[in-house]
Amino acid sequence: MSDLFWLSDHQFARMRPYFPLAHGAPRVDDRRVISGIIFVIKNGLRWRDAPAEYGPHKTLYNRFVRWSRLGVFDRIFSALSAEDGEPETLMIDATHLKAHRTACGLLKKGMLPRHIGRTKGGLNSKLHAVVNGEGKPIIMALTAGQVSDHIGAKIIYPELPDAKVMIADKGYDSDEYRAALKAKGISSCIPPRKGRNNPATFCKRQYKQRHKVENMFGRLKDWRRIATRYDRGADIFMAAITIAAIVIWWI
Template identity: 35%
Template sequence: MGRGDLSDAEWARLEPRLPKNVGRGGRWKCHRKVINGIFFRQRTGIPWRDLPARFGKWKTLHDRHRRWSADGTWDRILRAVQAEAEADADGRTDWTIVGIDSTTCRAHQHAAGAGQHPPRIPGRHKRPAQHRPDEALGRSRGGLTTKIHLAGDGGCRPLAIHITPGHWGDAPQMIPVLERVRVPRPGGGRPRTRPDRISGDKAYSSRRNRHYLRRRQIKHTIPEPKNQRANRLRRGSQGGRPTGFDKVVYKRRNEVERTVGALKQSRAIATRYDKRAYVFHGTVTLAAIRLWLRR
């Protein structure tokens, strides 16, 4: 087993969640060797063609990662691993305080220049549904950037991931991130989508977000900026009641920041090399799966 490869315990948890076969045209190559190669590329950020020969043909790894990113296989595996953790008494998901945050990733020049139409997936007749015209690339002073929005539980594990261009704001993306939280329940039934409390910084403070959280009966700890507080006081009784804020609870916001730091330990996430947004989303989702397997 090489450095960064799946351990036997991690493989035992991951193997039952993987697709069994291609469908037509033959069987998959060894899943463990291919996934170890994908993890190696994600951790080091090297080009696909420069992968060590011990992982097999680089095109096999590239095509499988691209296919599973397009058809939602990585997303389904992430939910399955989350459901397993929810059923485990020792590693149960901490819903008491779910933190929400974002991080900006610099896009390499190889990530730019994607065509207007996504390429077809081998063996598929439809183009990937995750295609978006902006490819989640935004231009800022530093160049092209991509922003990762995520919600993490108290155990520093990602619950949901959302990819946007780097110049998009944080507040409008809070609701799309929370809508992606869907952890299957161990006993079956509807998945859990509502945390006990949401914690975020000032960037997520808006009347729309607070109204959404009240409607879903989700407690929140989000500080109110000075300009919003002054505007509320200026309007008098029409400005509404003061927002509640607990400094002790807000100290646990470091958990989601540590989750972001753990994801960006992978160089292929700290710097985006993938042209397509859905492939980069799959890369981030794969890193989230690894965090759930390890913790």
Template identity: 40%
Template sequence: MRYELANLEWSAIKPFLPNKPRGVPRVNDRRVLNGIFWVLRSGAPWRDLPQAFGPYTTCYNRFVRWRRAGVWERIMNALASAHDATVQMIDTSIVRVHQHAACIANNGGQHMGRSRGGLTSKIYVVVDANGLPVRLGLTGGQAHDNRLCSILLGNLPQDGRLLADRGYDADWIRAFVAERGAWANIPAKRNRKDPICFSAYLYRDRNLVERFFNKIKHCRRVATRYDKLAANYLAFVKLACIRLWLRVYESTA
């Protein structure tokens, strides 16, 4: 079956899963995970899950239960702990909200915003020097790109370097980065009057964050938002990032 976990990927994830020795034995965790990743990659509704993965309700309930327990967050943080922090890049990408996800009361509270293309959500990411995800965020599509800067860039290392496009050219962002002993290599906006230090040569590496978005949007459950709840959609984004990290570990094993 396509999109299933390889043995090395499964061995990396297994220690993070809840393990209750008492009570009724759970359905095979690997089979459930394979079903979750199948939905992530194919973009199909949960009800269309092939029978090989068991009841769709089991996969969905396990996906939500582990999200609430912070399992996906712990796996993501553990895999990203070995990231190359010398260079970090921040950017955003807008995704279209499907009409089935939009039919929820107070959808603004679920990080859906009305922009030029209708209802959209915006994914925020900080990637390392290899283009691998370190931190994630989500807002409505109408929010400014620098909305979550102070949260996502809180762990900038001293003597590090931040690469971002000119949408992040703001004095408070440059001051925020400088306070942490790092340097913001951001091109100036056309209306900036004060001269800044900028290296076009170093800025060339920023394409890695664009390539990151291209990779995770191969997962149709990320490329279009079908989930009504922002927490569920962000969990799918984290799963796509987990798969990227697992493939890197697999290639270096």
């Protein structure tokens, strides 16, 4: 098939240093397996429908799950995004990702949480993200769909890098969040909500950059297994999002 995805030499070289070492029998071709995983996630396929050129579909699925739970893709994302250095501008926002009925089945007791909640739009998850001034994601977190933007901001807050300004929409307008940003030395560019007694001022020219975080979500949702969630485990679904971010922006 001419439309198959294959990692280039440069892309593979960027990721390879963060792969775990093989123990015992040598692993099958890493480039072929990772390329197959990316193809499945991007095109929204069932694992069993992966093209034969990528090898057995069970190998693709087992590698994806095993490395997801080992945090391999998280390490790749963190290391590559850190190479850009400390950004001057940050932008934060959140978006809903629809959960398919196959993702809503009950997990065994004691397993990791699903992070699936019910909103007016049905069952979904919520992705909270911070991007740099170029619109590239540097921090991401997954919660249930009904979780507010403020709670997502609190989850992300400890990981915020040193920056000069944070741009956000009026959903993040609160005295608490502005004070927390100020404590980190970050000024806020957040329009006030309607009805505020003492509305804060913000730079309208600077705020126009906020479309970049919306564009980032749009590009992520072009990947079908992200726009619609099929994975029960939140860790597995988050790994798929991380892989998409790595391929789109960081390799």
